[in-house]
Amino acid sequence: MAREFHNLQELRHNASLVTKVFVQRDYTEGTVCRFQAKFPSELDHRIERTLLEETVKTLNSYYVEAEKIGGQSYLEGCLACATAYIVFLCMETRYEKVLKKISGYIHEQNEKIYAPRGLLLTDPVERGMRVLEISVFEDRGSSSSSPSSSMSSAGSSAR
C-alpha cells in the first residue's frame, strides 16, 4: 500500500482463523475426563511442545480434582438429599467450582502463551468435554496455505 492516507486500522494486520486443531479425549482409563497429551502435528511450527503438554497436563489434573469422590462430594450429596435438593439452588457444586477454576486457567494461558502465538484455546466444557479445541490464526497479511473461508463461522476470530 503506497498511499499515505490510510488510517491505522487498515494498515494493521488482521489475524484470521485458519483452522482448528482438536485435542481429543484420552479414554484409556475409562470415562474419566482426560485429554490426550499427544502433540498435534499441525502445531509443530506454532508452539513449543512443552507448553501445550503442560497445559493439557494441568487441565487433566483439574478434572481429576473435579471428579474426585471423597469427603467433600459425599457431604455435598448428603446435604442435597437432606434438603430435597433445594440446596442446589443456592450452592455451587464441587464440579462447577473446579470448572470455574479451569476457565480462569484457560483464560490466563490464552493471554500469556497462546494468543501471542496466534492460537486460542477453547474451554472443553463448551464442546461437551469431548475435545480441547485450539483455534489457529494466521496473519491475514501473510498467505495461508489452507483455505479458511469455511472457518469463518468460527467465532473466535482474532479481530
Place this chain on the structure above:
Amino acid sequence: MPGFSATTFLVGSTTLFFCFTCPWLSEYISFVIPIYVAVIFLFTLANFCMATFMDPGVFPRAEEDEDKEDDFRAPLYKTVEIKGIQVRMKWCSTCRFYRPPRCSHCSVCDNCVEDFDHHCPWVNNCIGRRNYRYFFLFLISLTTHIINVFGFGLVYVLHHRHQLDTPHAAVTMAVMCVAGLFFVPVAGLTGFHMVLVSRGRTTNEQVTGKFRGGVNPFTNGCTRNISHVLCSSQAPRYMGRQRSPLTMDVQPPFLRPALTEAQLEAKVLDNGIQNDRHSTRSKSSLDQTESQSADAEPPPPPPPPKPELRYPGLPRADTEESSLLTEAPPTPSMFKYRPAFNSPGRNHTALTHPNKMIRGESLDSPSPTILQSSRQSSYRSEPSSLDGTTVVGGGMGARRGGGERGEGPGGPGGTAGMISGGMSGYSLTGRSYTSYPSSLVLSAGGSRSSSLRSAQTAHNPLTTLQSEGTTDTSYKSLANQTPRNGSLSYDSLLTPSESPEFESAVHELSPQKPRAPFPSATVTGQHDRVSPSSPLQGYTSPFLSAQIAQQREGQLLQGSATFSSPHRAYLRADSSRAPRHLSSLSSSPRSFEPPISPPPRGLSLGKSPSYIVEVGPQHKPRPAGGGIVLGGGGAGGGPQAPQSTSRPVLANHTTSKPGGGVKKVTGVGGTTYEISV
C-alpha cells in the same frame, strides 16, 4: 402420558393414604408413622422431580469446524482402547461427532446423552450421567414408599377386620391394591438397577449385551461403582452454558517456536513439500484418528493410493487425499461390514460410515471440493428429520454422510444438489459410491427413529428406497445386532439380510474399480426418471426405460428395506446402465434442494438418486438410495458385461461438463464415477 399417570398415581394414592389411614395410625400406634411416611414420600417426590427435569447429560451438537476433521471418508466407527479393551465409538450423524464411550443417541429426545442409561417414559426423560443417581434413588425410595403404604394399610385393615364397610377401610384397601399392583414392577426394576450399579453397567449396555461374556472396561469394582453413582459430585451441564465472557484479542505478529536442527534440515531437504503438507493438513483429527487406531489395532494395509485421481486444482484434495491414504484404517473389522447393503431399519439417525478403508479401495478419486461443499451444505441444511435422503452425499465417499439413515430429510438431497451444483464436472468418486451405500443406510426406513421420520417424509420415496439397500446401515447393524427394546431408545439396526449378497457384489465389483475414463456426461438424462413417485428426488430419468421406471416405482412403493432377489437382479441389470448417479449428478446442475441432513461428506449411493435427478438422465436414477445402492452393490455381483455395455450407453449421454477430461471409474457396486481430470 406415562409420566403424568405415574405422578397421578403416586400423589393421589399417597394423599388418600394420609387422609384416611394415617389419622388412625398416628392415634393408635404412633405419631411417628405419618412423619416417617411423609419423609419418604417427599424424598421420592424430590428424586422424581430431579430425574424428570434434570438434563441427563446432553451433548451439544458439534460445531461445523469440528466436523471437518472427520470428513465423509472417515469411518463409521472409531476404536479406542479403554483399559486394554477395544471400544468402538460410533459417528453420530445428528450430533456430528464420534460418540464418546457409553454415550448413546436417544431418538425420543434426539440428543446424544452421556453415559446413556435409557429413556424412561415414566419420567419422560432420558436417564444419563447427570440424573442417574436421582433415578436410582427414586426407585429405591418409591419401593420403600410402596412398602410403607402397603404395610401400614395392612395394619389398618387387620385392625378393622370387622368394619371393612367404612369408607376409610375401603379407601385403605383400594390404596393397598394400587400399591400392591405397582410394587412388583417397581421392585423388579429397583433390583435390576441395583445389580447394574454394582456391576458398573448401564441399562443400555445390559440390554444390548455389550459385555455379555466379556469384560466391562467401565467397572472399578462393586464398592467403587456404588460410590461413583451415589457419592460423586454432580456432573456439569453442557447445554445452555454461558460462554466465557472474557474475550481474547489475538493480534499478529505471532511468536513462532524456534525450529530445531532436524526441522531445519527437513526444510532444506524437502523443498518445502514437507511444510506444505503440514500447512495444508488441517485435519488434526486425522492424526488423532491415526494414533487412536494405532492404539487400537494394528492398522490394516492402507488403501492403494490413487495419485492419478488426485486433482491438484482442488485445494483440499491433496490434504484429504493424502491424509486419507496415509491414514491407516481404524478398524479392520470394518471390512466385514462393508458389503452390508441391506439396512433395513436404521433406527436412529446415526450415519453409517462406510469404512474408510473400504472406500479407499473403491475409486478414490477425491472430489474434495465436492465433498467439502456437499459436506458443508448438507451440514448446514441438515434438518433432523429423516428423509432417508442421505443420499445427498452424492455418493461421495459417503462414509459418514452416506451412512445417515433416514437422517434428516433432504440431507442427501441437499448434498446432492450441492454437489451437482458445486462440483459440476466432478463425478462422484468411487468413494462415495463405496460399497457401503451409507446413503442407503441413511434412508433405511426401518429404523425406529426413521420410521417416525419417514412418516414425515412420506413424500420422499428416497427414504423407502434407501432403506432397501443401505449398506452402511447394514454395516452398522451388523455391528450392533443386539435386540432392541422398544422402551429403550437405542438405535436399532435391523440385521441386514442382503449383506451377503452385497458383499459378494462388492467383491465382484472391486476389481472393476479402475476404469478407463468414461465420457463425462454419464448420467445426465436418466436421473429425471429416477423418481417416479418422489417429487423431491426426481429420480425419474427420461432416459430410463419404461421397464426400469416401472420397476423403480415398484421399488419406491415398497418402502421396505428388504431386497428381494428379483429386485436385486433388477438392480444388477440396472447398475450397469447407471453406474453412478453420482457422476451424473455431479455433472448436472442441481435441480432440487432438499435439506440435507446426512453428513455432507458421505455421499453414498443412496444419495445418488437425488443426484441423479439433477444430473443428466443418463444414469438410471437410483431412486431409493437403497435400491440403487443395491443395484450398485448387487450389480457388482452381477455380470460384468452390463457394465461394459453401460459404458457406451454412458458415452452417449455425455453431459456437458465443465471439466475437461473426465475419467470414469467404476466403483463398487457397479456405479461409475466420473472423475474430471
